[in-house]
Each structure stands twice: as structure tokens, then as C-alpha cells.
Amino acid sequence: MxxxxxxxxxxxxxxxxxxxxxxxxxxxxxxGALTPARVVQMINREKAVVIDVCETEEFAAGHVVGARNLPLGQIEERLPGVVKNKALPVVLVCATGARARRAVTMARKLGYDNAQAMAGGLAAWRAASLPVEKT
CATH class of the missing domain: 1.20.5 (Single alpha-helices involved in coiled-coils or other helix-helix interfaces)
Known part of the structure; x- marks a missing residue:
């Protein structure tokens, strides 16, 4: 002592x-933010849907492989048409994570209780040396 x-x-x-x-x-x-490694696990094991909330030009420059583009301003109108099963995990991604956190709030108001943001956004995805595709 x-x-x-x-x-x-x-x-x-x-x-x-x-x-x-x-x-x-x-x-x-x-x-409720996720690491890129956890996002990969969710995609592979839980059939998570990845939604990129960047603008169309940003999305075309590079995004998570298999992600769908719904700009932040269109989340409330278009998310129910893109992800019909509200029980599926929804991972929201943007360039740095700020817009994705706002999108999580919007998605949860729509009834997507399993919506989460990826911490660090696409920058963290690239830093983890994970594949990025361009359209």
C-alpha cells in the first residue's frame, strides 16, 4: 500500500x-460504428447490404465492392425500395463517416433497426487495404 x-x-x-x-x-x-473488418464479416455471414451515401460523382470515383449508391438527400425516399427486408443489417458508408452517421439516424426512423455506420468511411476501408471498385 x-x-x-x-x-x-x-x-x-x-x-x-x-x-x-x-x-x-x-x-x-x-x-454504432463498425470497423471495416467487421463490415466484411457482416457482408459474408449476415448478408449485410452496403449503402454508400456519397454523391453520385464520389461514388463513381470509388466505393466498397457491391455497395449501392443512395445519396444522403435521397435516403428517406429510396431506401425502402432498395432494402425491402428491414431485418437485414444495413451498413451505411460515406467518404469519412460523418454523412453515414446522419444516414443511420434517418434509416432507423424508417424502421431499419440494424442500420449502422462504418467508422472512418471509405478512407478507413482503403486504409485496411480492402478492395474498391469504380464505375
């Missing part, structure tokens, strides 16, 4: 560094 009292600052530093390491995991869990 004397060691702990004499070296309280070391324990404080260890606690702070541990918190900083855990923060991204906690934040992503709260936001």
Missing part, C-alpha cells in the same frame, strides 16, 4: 493512458 501512496502519480498516468486507449472503442460502440 505504501508503494501505491508513494507513486500515486504513476497510477494516475496509467489510468489516463488506459482511458485514452479505450475511448475510441467506447465512442464507436456508442455510435
Amino acid at each position: 505504501k508503494f501505491i501512496i508513494d507513486n500515486w502519480y504513476l497510477f494516475l498516468v496509467a489510468l489516463a493512458s488506459g482511458g485514452m486507449l479505450l475511448w475510441p472503442l467506447i465512442k464507436n460502440a456508442r455510435d
Whole structure:
């Protein structure tokens, strides 16, 4: 116990560094964001549908293989026609993840409870060296 009292600052530093390491995991869990590796698992195991919410020009420049393009402004009108089964996992992707998080909110209002955003967007997908296709 004397060691702990004499070296309280070391324990404080260890606690702070541990918190900083855990923060991204906690934040992503709260936001419902997915890693690119988890998205691949969902596509392969759970038949997840990948929706790219980028504008058409951005989508044509590069997107997740097999993704469908629904620009953010068209999600509410077109998503029910593209993904008819609301029980399927829906992965929303954009360039960096910001628009995808907004799209998750819209999709959940439409009844897609399994809608989630991919953390980091297409940039994270490319950083993980996963395939990108262009149209």
C-alpha cells in the first residue's frame, strides 16, 4: 500500500493512458460504428447490404465492392425500395463517416433497426487495404 501512496502519480498516468486507449472503442460502440473488418464479416455471414451515401460523382470515383449508391438527400425516399427486408443489417458508408452517421439516424426512423455506420468511411476501408471498385 505504501508503494501505491508513494507513486500515486504513476497510477494516475496509467489510468489516463488506459482511458485514452479505450475511448475510441467506447465512442464507436456508442455510435454504432463498425470497423471495416467487421463490415466484411457482416457482408459474408449476415448478408449485410452496403449503402454508400456519397454523391453520385464520389461514388463513381470509388466505393466498397457491391455497395449501392443512395445519396444522403435521397435516403428517406429510396431506401425502402432498395432494402425491402428491414431485418437485414444495413451498413451505411460515406467518404469519412460523418454523412453515414446522419444516414443511420434517418434509416432507423424508417424502421431499419440494424442500420449502422462504418467508422472512418471509405478512407478507413482503403486504409485496411480492402478492395474498391469504380464505375
